[in-house]
Amino acid sequence: MKTSALRTFAALTLSALALAACSAPSSAPSSGASGAPASTSQDLRKVNFMLSWVPDTNHIGVYVARNKGFYAEEGLDVGILAVAQAGAEQAVNNGLADFALSNMSNIGSLSLQDVHLTQVLQVQQRPSAIWCSLASNAAITRPKDLDGKVFATFGANEDSAIVKRMIQGDGGRGEFDSVTVGTSTFHVLQAGKADFGGFYSTWEGVEAQLKGPKLNCFEGEKYGVPGNPNEIGVITKADTAKKDPAFVKAFTQATKRGYEYAYAHPDEAGEILVAEAKKDGMEVDPALAKASMKFIVDGKFWGDPAKIADGSFALGTADVAGAQAYYDFLAKAGGTYQDAKGNPVSTAPKASELATDQFLK
Known part of the structure; x- marks a missing residue:
């Protein structure tokens, strides 16, 4: 399922907020947990993270990381933006946002149109x-x-x-x-x-x-639908990951901690989502937030909590094989992929070129 398309009706109502709130990133960050001492509040690097639709539990790790100070520890001041009308992926590609929530399906399609994005943290590990x-x-x-x-x-x-x-x-x-x-x-x-x-x-x-x-x-x-159509995760511009790896690692590490905390403390995370979204002028149903987190944990949608806790599985790991199986299915089905000029493309995207785990370590 094309994630951004499913909630376009919600995205359009929020696009004006996103465009008004965007600001350009500043100079390179000082690292907190990644190495060097954390910066003071005046030194924090401004970072824009863009929602892909209205706030929900798919985004919850970012809200938790901001609330718990994980970003500040990495030298980052993260603003959370409502989705732009053109979509979160294009906002990242055009520099309106540094990071966004998307999925491998969307960035795979865009890769065939010369839009080069990279998934740096895969939140969802099974179809939803x-x-x-x-x-x-x-x-x-x-x-x-x-x-x-x-x-x-x-x-x-x-x-x-x-x-x-x-x-x-x-x-x-x-x-x-x-x-x-x-x-x-x-x-x-x-x-x-x-x-x-x-x-x-x-x-x-x-x-x-x-x-x-x-x-x-x-x-x-x-x-019979193969692979995982719903590999929802955090993306950035491929060029940013290549040229500014310390910055991308700092953001990814803090975000990973946010999702890990939410997975281990689902009720508290639901409350944080409601409170943090309200600060940004967005409403989230408290009962729905908590019930959704319980459903996610019970269904092991982000991975096996026991394996995450004992370190045998890293939350955020990319399922490249699952993405490729789905890409191949769509390519064979036909009618899905197009190039930048709108011409049909029969070749599947290469999942191994569109996701990395290097910033999780």
Whole structure:
């Protein structure tokens, strides 16, 4: 699922805030935990991190790191910006933000268009995309029932490729109609304008459990969709990672600590997300934040907590194999990849060139 596309309706309402808040980075940082003594408040390097949609638990490690002073210890003063209309990836590419939350799917597509970004910390280690109809729709009980139905989409071709494979994996034809929406998929389904749509189990799925509507959901990986479509993580410009590695390492190390803390203290992290987002003029439902974090920890979405605790797995590690399997699937499906001129591209991106673990160590 194309993450930025799924929540475009929320992103557009916040874009003006992002553009107004952006400021250029200053001189090179002094390192805290990475080596040299931490800087005073006057010396902290200004850093812009851009959201990819409204604040939620995917971003929580950044809010925790800011709240706990992890960034300050690394000599950084991090501002968290609402997403720009062009998207978080283009904001990083154009220098409006130093880092952003994105996913391997998006940066893979952009790499074929001469936009060179690098994932430096992969938050999510397993798929969270779910494809749902209203539970009240008795005509849909399994993926093959989606044949002939109407899909509420935000226009991403890869979403259609996933749905087609999922239906076919359940013995159906993989034929359905689509309607492009610009508002909440919940509202579109409840209004009867579509039969099913895409959500994230860790946020909208939890929200539906708390508030409704009740959903009947399917997971693509159970019906033949290979790899991990939802490798959500922190990105920066490839050129920044190459030319200013100390800066990128400082930010990555502090952010990693933020996600580790959130994973180990989910309730407190939920409270921090609510409080920190409010400082930036954004509202997060406290009950949803805590319930989402519980769902993430219970489902081991960021990795096995026990292995993270004992050091046998580093939170943030890139799943290059999972990304490549998904890239190859989309390339074979066709109709997803384009070059900078809009021409079709049949060659899959190279995941090994788009993610690195070097800043986690």
